[in-house]
Amino acid sequence: GATTFVGPLAALGIVREMGPLITAILLAGRSSAAFAAEIGTMTVNSEVDALVTGGLSPIRFLVVPRVLAGILVAPILTLFADIVSIIASMFTMLIYGIPFINFYNGMLSAVDVEDICSGLIKATLFGIVISAMGCLRGMQTGTGAAAVGISATRAVVSSIVMIVLVDGIFAFISYKTGF
Numbered sequence: 001g002a003t004t005f006v007g008p009l010a011a012l013g014i015v016r017e018m019g020p021l022i023t024a025i026l027l028a029g030r031s032s033a034a035f036a037a038e039i040g041t042m043t044v045n046s047e048v049d050a051l052v053t054g055g056l057s058p059i060r061f062l063v064v065p066r067v068l069a070g071i072l073v074a075p076i077l078t079l080f081a082d083i084v085s086i087i088a089s090m091f092t093m094l095i096y097g098i099p100f101i102n103f104y105n106g107m108l109s110a111v112d113v114e115d116i117c118s119g120l121i122k123a124t125l126f127g128i129v130i131s132a133m134g135c136l137r138g139m140q141t142g143t144g145a146a147a148v149g150i151s152a153t154r155a156v157v158s159s160i161v162m163i164v165l166v167d168g169i170f171a172f173i174s175y176k177t178g179f
Contacts, residue, residue, distance in 0.1 A: 003096065007103035008110030010089045015111050019082040020074075020119045021167065024126035027074060028159035032134035035066050036155035039138025040148040048139070063135040067128060074127025075120045082119065118179060125166050133159040 039062055042048050051058045086107070093103050137155035141147050173179075 003098055004102060004106060006096075007089065007093050007098060008106035010093075011086050011103075011107040012110045012115060014085045014089065015082050015115050015119050017119075019085060020078050020123040020126060021163070022085075023074065023078045023081045023123060024130060024163045025160060027070075027077065027127070027130050028133075028156055028163060031070070031073075032130045032137075032155040032159040033152040035131060035134030036138040036141070037148055037152045039063075039135055040141030040151040043139065043141045044143060044145070044148060058139070063132075063139075066135055067131045070127035070131030071124055072127075074123045074130070078119060078123035082116075114179065118174065122167070122170050125170065126163055129162045129166055130159045133162055 039048070042062070048058045048062070051061060090100055090103050094100065134155045137151045137158060140154075141151040
């Protein structure tokens with residue numbers, strides 16, 4: 001009789017943890033590396049120095065738009081990942097003989113708006129961390145073409161470590177506050 005609880009628990013786990021976490025890891029591998037490589041190439045080619053010489057702030061023109069993009073895109077991609085994951089879970093449960101309606105009713109009883117908001121807040125924090133780490137590593141790029149590759153690798157690794165750290169802090173705060 002425990003199979004009726006698998007669907008609601010899967011949906012709850014997807015919305016609160018797995019959707020934001022998987023989306024963040026994919027964004028770290030894609031966007032953080034791209035930000036680091038792009039800004040790193042600009043650093044190697046002295047384009048960042050040209051901005052400073054022209055009296056423009058590289059933080060304002062290079063970092064802020066990317067961080068804002070991370071804040072905007074991460075929750076949207078997390079919602080998409082949640083929907084796709086829940087549909088995939090429904091089909092998986094159908095293979096095990098649990099009808100869609102049972103999964104759906106169980107999901108409605110287990111997942112609240114608070115759970116969805118918790119996942120979206122976490123995704124927003126992950127978006128900030130991912131884009132900021134990519135920009136930071138891009139600004140720290142040394143000289144030469146190899147430095148750009150090293151910078152991109154460091155951006156991905158740093159982003160994933162920070163995702164784990166932020167997730168742990170968020171879990172602790174959620175546990176203490178009941179959110």
